[in-house]
Amino acid sequence: MSDFVEIKQDQKTKSIAIVFKYKGQPYYRLNGMLLGEYINYIDATVLSKPADKASGETFRGIMGLFERTGSDLFLKDGVYSLWSRDVANPVEDNIGKAPGKNNYGTHPFYMGRTRHESGSWFGVFTNLAAAQDWWIKNDSEGIVDVKTIAAGGVGDLYFMTGEGPNEVTKMYHSIIGTPVLVPQWALGWNQCRWGYNKLSDVEEVVENYKKHNLPLDVQWSDIDYMQDYRDFTYDKVNYKGLPGFVKKLH
Secondary structure, eight states, X not given: OTTTEEEEEETTTTEEEEEEEETTEEEEEEXXXXXXXXXXXXXXXXXXXXXXXXXXXXXXXXXXXXXXXXXXXXXXXXXXXXXXXXOSOOBXXXXXXXXXXXXXXXXXXXXXXXXXXXXXXXXXXXXXXXOEXXXXXEOTTSEEEEXXXXXXXXXXXXXXXXXXXXXXXXXXXXXXXXXXXXXGGGGSOEEOOSOOOSHHHHHHHHHHHHHTTOOOSEEOOOGGGSBXXXXXXXXXXXXXXXXXXXXXXX
């Protein structure tokens, strides 16, 4: 076990740190955590492979904390929020600045390269479903301070290592599950958008597809069809005749 985990004690501060290693090289240090009914705080230091300055690299660290859309693969300094929501424009033009444009998915998982000469990779998954902020601070030597503040949860952490990022990703999917195989009809052309305020809007779209001889396998409506945005309901005024329209499509 000592090949993978080491407990370090600081006699001065009377604190302990848990260090996770791969082939003798540390890659994660758990400095402390506070777990309460309404707060989950984790203070960690990640030791990733520093940038190869000889080859012109200027930055390296950890990647992950999805779902988000941006131009940077690695996580720059800043705060990254994870709390599933729908945003009009999901592209983050100011990555690491609050409030973030976090999307539907919540994946408190990140990965990076270890400092071992083999070029191996590590992954860390924090099993948290509560609203959470991740504070990232990098230095030029590949050391990343990672602080997590969440509105509850438990201290449920998973560590994985592999020879490459694909292997680590497979391990992550072995924990959370693999993607579901979609039905055949979902692979066709699906038409959907927000803003179909009445049934006639949707009917017009379907007719225009026919008129221009374009393929259409599935027609969707966003939340506009609902009664007061309640599930399993539809607006009997603006979407009057919806059951008949659905039958016609089938």
